[in-house]
Amino acid sequence: MKDSPVHSTTPKHKPTSTTIAVLIVLSALFLNNMFFLTGLDERQAADSDAIESNAAMPPSLALITVALGPIRGLIVDALWWKVVDLQESSDYFEILPITEWITAMEPRNPYVWTFHAWNLAYNIASSFPTPETRWKWIYNGVKLLRDDARKFNPGNKFIQSELALLISDKISSLSDPQRDFMIERWIKTKEPYFDSGLRPNLRRLVSPSTPEYAKQAELLKKETGMDPERMLRIDIEYGPFQWKLPQASSVYWGIRENDKDYTQGDLNYRAVINASMTQAFLFGSYVMNPKGDVYVTTANLDIAANVLKLLENDMKTGGTTGGLARAQLGEFASYAASVAYAFDRPDVAAMLYRAEKSLSPNSTPPYDKFISVNLVRLMDSAIPRLHQTLVEISLYNAYKALARGDGISAARFAESARKRWDDHMRDFGGPGSRFSIPPFENIKMAAYARTLRRLAGKNRGNEFVKQVSEIKTGPLKLSRNATILDYSVAGKSAAR
16 A cells, blocks of 8 residues: 555644534634635745635535635644555545545645555555446546646646656556456547557647547547657657557656656656566467457557667666666566567567667577577466467467478467467466466467458468468368368458
């Protein structure tokens, strides 16, 4: 539980319940006199406007609070101590209205907002077993920081960093058992603002050529606070991203031009960006079924160079995090090179190898051995989500074999993929397990789309689709499990 916001805003002396009651009564008794207080500075007046316009504040409390002016700090102290009491007894729902009152009374205190969002997205959300309800509370926490907190604290980097952390940790975290559901819901929230969500789409939002794109751009700014021009700059420097996915939004809110701006007190938010970027490599693209209601995330190999650049920069400028960045770079180079090589991107694999070789010239083996060793390590990986990637790699190789007419190899790869998926789900993927991976059919959909994109560039896409359609009905003779590769709607799947 994140309790630093409480410690940073609570008073030193805890008032009793009687004291709290006396404060409220005195507020009412002296209400008329307090209306004539003079000398309120501009910020106090602005805060009072915020209080009066906040629907979360009970009218009577709002009236008393505005009238008391500077003395309202006593009321805030009393309410914070009530929050502390409720926090200790885990009465998170009881905390909810009180923190709404506090944000109304202290709208320009960023710690109040971050505590409130944390309570929504972590404490209350975790009280519910169903992903639908968890999603609502998590997304309410996102909107609280993105929409409300930023409204009263424009440009506040702490709030923006906490927003980036919340998105990365609660929407796209690789350890959340309901991650795939969260990703689907997040994508749906982005549908009104994007077509493809890729860089050409951003360019159309920056310079709209139609009224529809102009409307999308305006809606994006108004409802999410995200500026298409800044998004395009970030995409060019750190992407390419799929902007319907959460990693892009996390980077948008968390990236800083000045390295020192990552630090807030004893917190360093570099790790948030590093996590979002590496997540974007492994699962920064997605495939959607023809109905548009099932999504599966897959690797975005094109972002590898910018992940590498970011980690290398952190090594040089990260201060106390430089050593951590070096370890992250080594880990990333190892598994990312293996994934890139397996997905037929030797250019990416070679780039990652050169980076690791330059840092450890004496201990890095030759390229061929580096790839083979790390492919073995990848297959034995303790990172559960990498098992999803391994299943997809096997299916990708199965479809490639099918495309060249090698039915025996296709069947073997397909059977290997199915066995790996079955083994993983048996060992790690029980009900509610945070180690679960998507259904086999969904991963197959991603592998098919990746193969189709590769072959489309070689003008062999139509032939490949025909081969798949002939698994059951045509002349291809495969083993008894070859129907694993049948995907009757795959030719219509949308790769994003």
